[in-house]
Amino acid sequence: MTSAKTSIFITGATGYIGGTILKRLLQHGNAASFDISVLVRSADKAEKFKALGVKAVIGTYSDEDVLFESARKADIVFQNVEIANVVPIKAILRGLKRRFQETGTRPVVIHTSGTAAVNDSANGMYDSNTVYSDMEPDRVQSDEFVLPHRFVNAELLKADQEGYIRSHIIYPSTVWGLATGPLVDAGLQNPHSIQIPAWIRISIARGKAFKIGEGRNIWPDTHIEDLADLYMLVFNRVLSDPAASHGRDGLYFAGKDEHRLIDVYSAIAKSLYELGKVDSPEPTRLEDDEAIKYFGNALFVTSAHGGNSRVRSDRSFAIGWKPTRGTAEMLNSIKPECEVIVRETA
Known part of the structure; x- marks a missing residue:
């Protein structure tokens, strides 16, 4: 240097x-x-x-x-x-x-x-x-x-x-x-990620949890x-x-693990329903006008949040990366994060 x-x-x-x-x-x-x-x-x-x-x-x-x-x-x-x-x-x-x-x-x-x-x-x-x-x-x-x-x-x-x-x-x-x-x-x-917390806030704002398409796409x-x-x-x-x-x-x-997006949407819906912030424990489809309202760009929602992003972290593992927490822990973290965001929005 x-x-x-x-x-x-x-x-x-x-x-x-x-x-x-x-x-x-x-x-x-x-x-x-x-x-x-x-x-x-x-x-x-x-x-x-x-x-x-x-x-x-x-x-x-x-x-x-x-x-x-x-x-x-x-x-x-x-x-x-x-x-x-x-x-x-x-x-x-x-x-x-x-x-x-x-x-x-x-x-x-x-x-x-x-x-x-x-x-x-x-x-x-x-x-x-x-x-x-x-x-x-x-x-x-x-x-x-x-x-x-x-x-x-x-x-x-x-x-x-x-x-x-x-x-x-x-x-x-x-x-x-x-x-x-x-x-x-x-x-x-900022202690929050830009992904799941944003989906929680949007779900609270629309009074029902959302899903993009059927949430069948896969992300790490x-x-x-x-x-x-x-x-x-x-x-x-x-x-x-x-x-x-x-x-x-x-x-x-x-990418340590993988999930289908529907599992995240459903966990948000269930958590917010139990917290009294949405009117159903099931997510409903986000329409294009809502995508523009909440994300500013329907195309971005379709091609990013709605897409498949499947990866192998081969080089990361080769240099010694050893992540320990996976999808099960992520899904279990959603309700506590909902609770934090509900308090913040209140």
């Missing part, structure tokens, strides 16, 4: 995944050798991060100059936001390219994508036997996929191929479990702490060997 300390820049540090990554870095055995900075929107949050020993840069993800400068100063970037938007990642890459030109050392990006990048358009009506391995970069980056995750990932892989960064792309699946730790306690980090799932283990495995490999497999050989799926 280019200095006595390893300079780390994290986007999305107030988010569910980004905050959990930061928590793990602060708990890391080499934490004293890290110089960590995060991007935040307010001076109030900046002061709270400083109290935890973390530098804070005030700005937003539309501030390309801020992203450029923050990346230019970093040995390692954890990129966790706007994963379907190429504009912020291009600004970060420009900063990293400048750093490479100034230091001659290739900085590292550990980027959060998602297994929606290998989704079909089943609209919840059927399952699929097609499974993608993280050892198959050609299939993972196939032109058949229309969600913008692929285009963002392509920018990173191109920069890696051009030789001025080393990219590592992690693909979380349905991530579940409440985040915990000092950032949550300080009111800095991973607990937030198991996911954090994978990030730290990749990070530790980078620390010990900056030239560790990267680029097209640095794709990591984070």
Whole structure:
């Protein structure tokens, strides 16, 4: 690396995944050798991060100059936001390219994508036997996929191929479990995933739980702490060997187990019915106008939430990833999460 300390820049540090990554870095055995900075929107949050020993840069993800400068100063970037938007990642890459030109050392990006990048358009009506391995970069980056995750990932892989960064792309699946730790306690980090909790809130808002199509599609799932283990495995490999497999050989799926979406919809419906927040213990189909109302985009619901995303985390397992919590635990976690969200919405 280019200095006595390893300079780390994290986007999305107030988010569910980004905050959990930061928590793990602060708990890391080499934490004293890290110089960590995060991007935040307010001076109030900046002061709270400083109290935890973390530098804070005030700005937003539309501030390309801020992203450029923050990346230019970093040995390692954890990129966790706007994963379907190429504009912020291009600004970060420009900063990293400048750093490479100034230091001659290739900085590292550990980027959060998602297994929606290998989704079909089943609209919840059927399952699929097609499974993608993280050892198959050609299939993972196939032109058949229309969600913008692929285009963002392509920018990173191109920069890696051009030789001025080393990219590592992690693909979380349905991530579940409440985040915990000092950032949550300080009111800095969102403790909820963006998937199941959003479905719970929408179900409460419409007065009945929903399903997309018949919920026959299949998705992988991973607990937030198991996911954090994978990030730290990749990070530790980078620390010990900056030239560790990267680029097209640095794709990591984070899927521990699998579920049919109908099982999640049904668990939400049953839990909210028992809590008196919906009028039936059975989910009803989400219509297109509702998809636009609640998600802003009916096509996204059809092609993402309604699609099949089946993966094998072969590369992740090969580097020693050992997730311990599966679908049964995820389904059992839904009622406690409903209870938390009901209290919050009250």
